[in-house]
Amino acid sequence: MARNKVQFQKGISFTQFLKEYGSEEQCFNALCQWRWPNGFCCPRYGHDKHCDLSYRKLKQCNRWRRQTSVTSRTIFYSIKLSLTTWFLGIFLITQDKKGISCMELSRHLGISYNAAWRMKQKLMQVMMERDHQYKLSGFVELDEAYLGGERTGCKPGRGVKGKTPFVAAVETTREGRPIRIKLSVVKGFKNSEISTWSKKHLCSGSTVISDGLACFNAVKDAGCAHDKIVCGGGRASVYEPEFYWVDTVLGNLKSALRSAYHAIRVKYVQRYLAELQYRFNRRFDLSALILRLIFVSPCTPPMPERLLKVGLA
Template sequence: MGCVFGRELATWFLGIYLVTQNKAGISCLTLHRQLGISYNAALRMKHKLMQVMMERDNSWQLSGFVQIDDAYWGGERHGGRRGRGSENKAPFVAAVQTDADNHPIYMKFNAVDNFRRKTIQEWAEHALKKGVRAVSDGLSCFRGIEDAGCQHTAIITGGGHASMENELFTWVNTMLGNVKTAITGTYHKLDPKHLGRYLSEFNYRFNRRFDMPSMISRLGRAAVNTAPMPDRLLKLPDVQWKPG
């Protein structure tokens, strides 16, 4: 009995190592192959660890100067609505905290239900400390940041290369590109209802990137202090902020 438990524990620690040390993420299929466990067991492990990452990073807030942008995951369905109204696009907020030298310090990429002012206010109340100096594009929903008690500057960029070249959005644009490229290259299919967990995986690694070895023990400690996540809860959508 002890040997079986020991093997299971060793498998979990190896799984934690693989999830935390792969910069571009690791798919459930790769976990299944490298750990020698069933695909369904690898799927449960992956989602449980991502849930821990999500809950851990949701417990603290960005401060100082923060670059913010709206983003979507997914493409347009044939015959469906186009642009932001597409039924196949999952919205998320991208936020990057920078220091006085405009270097990126922390990031929060969080799935949201929509881009409405009330939703963004609720997101900001959870994700940003009071008094944060936030900069975003001119999307009207970002006025919710002000409603949450933060300083907010909206800059009309017009989209396209103009927004990409604006140094006030350098790091949020860079991180968006990196994360989308990594997700596309690692996962064959990402269910939009679990986008929040997948984004949290990238948040967790980036925010602890200066001490990669300790990430293993830190995630292990966080896991034992996180409420159990049975299969029925793992299957539910994990959108973090919905309109009140």
């Protein structure tokens, strides 16, 4: 039996990673290169002539004497940890297939739990904002799902208190191969919610395949064709071939969350969904995943702790 090429990727070894980003100087130079690929340019005045200060890691504009840090106006703004620690954190988060908890991250990096929590939340914010700009097109498998376990004394089914509803969508080729996914928290499965979601995340002209849930008809508001397949309830419903990939994604998602985390607060659910979504959408080149996340991090605005704790509920 042939091996799955995606599953058996080599990625980047820990030794190779340390060779390229094992020192503060290497990380600093890499960040400068990704933030200013065409050379330094003053973010306020646009002047490109500068000098590097010897006593601090700052660049100073020759015309206006304005000093700029490589981490200013980026997700790394006001960090207290070294860049080598941040780069190593990115390595651990991107190369772990099922995700890594903040507790485990803190042990690997030798930092406090709170510092590891801030690092992981910021990097998941980068992943979320990066994927938000992409829309699904072509053939799209769509399904509803919930996060949250059963509670004693509560009735089963939709609308149970304590569960977080979210939409799972998978863009596939005509041959039925998955391309990319969207995992989005919604307030509920209503026509207005699905209409708003589809306009944000689906390209006009796409063909959406879903079960018989009535609210999914709202994808037509985004100019999409809707192919409804009533599969009924029970265990047999998950074996419908039209929903193979969306069911697979949901199964992998819940398995990953259970294995890595004890619990997830509702207001942070979207970030955790974005983490799995980001890795899945870039699964074809595991070795480039680290570089891609480091590359987009300087493009993400600062996210102080007070905003991180607000969440997305």
